Amino acid sequence: xxxxxxxxxxxxxxxxxxxxxxxxxxxxxxxxxxxxxxxxxxxxxxxxxxxxxxxxxxxxxxxxxxxxxxxxxxxxxxxxxxxxxxxxxxxxxxxxxxxxxxxxxxxxxxxxxxxxxxxxxxxxxxxxxxxxxxxxxxxxxxxxxxxxxxxxxxxxxxxxxxxxxxxxxxxxxxxxxxxxx
Numbered sequence: 001x002x003x004x005x006x007x008x009x010x011x012x013x014x015x016x017x018x019x020x021x022x023x024x025x026x027x028x029x030x031x032x033x034x035x036x037x038x039x040x041x042x043x044x045x046x047x048x049x050x051x052x053x054x055x056x057x058x059x060x061x062x063x064x065x066x067x068x069x070x071x072x073x074x075x076x077x078x079x080x081x082x083x084x085x086x087x088x089x090x091x092x093x094x095x096x097x098x099x100x101x102x103x104x105x106x107x108x109x110x111x112x113x114x115x116x117x118x119x120x121x122x123x124x125x126x127x128x129x130x131x132x133x134x135x136x137x138x139x140x141x142x143x144x145x146x147x148x149x150x151x152x153x154x155x156x157x158x159x160x161x162x163x164x165x166x167x168x169x170x171x172x173x174x175x176x177x178x179x180x181x
Contacts, residue, residue, distance in 0.1 A: 001083035007037065007091050034091055038101045041088050044081040049108050051077045056115050062124050062174065068166035071142070075158045075165075078146040089147060109139040116173065125173045138169055 001007065012033055016026040030036045051073025055066045078085060092099040112135035119125030142165055149161060 001087055007033065007087035034095050034098050037084065037087055037091055038098055040084045041101050041104075044077070044084050044088075045104060045107065047077045047081060048074055049111065051075075052108060052111070056111060062119075064166065064170050067170050068162055071162040071165040071169070072158070074142060075146060075150070075162050078150055079155070079158065082150060085147065086151065106136070106139075109135045112139060119173065124175060126175055129173070134172070138172065141165075141168070 001010070010033065012026055013023055015033060015036065016023045019026070026036075030039070052070050054073050055070030088098065088102050092102040109132075113131045116125055116129065116131040116135055120127050120129070120131065145161065145165060149157070153161075
């Protein structure tokens, strides 16, 4: 997939050969290539959540640099796992089980919901925001921005995207305006 092949173009034979195993061995571990992709997705989502944790762990500090570091971490993870995420997005369109796996980004959204609720409770995040809806919108905004922009952009674009996403997230959530860019 790093060479541009889509998941639909890749046969199980090719995947097994690239992995250095036989087709029969592939099927010992995976039902099909969708199963392989879903297993990989669990690892990728964990990595993406780790990037966001850079901010969530210290959310009470209310430092815009923490948001920017989190966005940079998410973008870095997305770059590293881009072929899997692109394949997951592709396969989600026609495979309902994979589609459900893709929507499991909601775990990240649920964690952000708690960050928003905590910030609303301590008076630093705007109280009029519905936490779950806001968290979902921000999570999918970041995902779509990465999905649509990173495949075609060079790595030197990443800092600009991280700063822009941080500005949007900070502006959407926090009461005190702090210019990040």
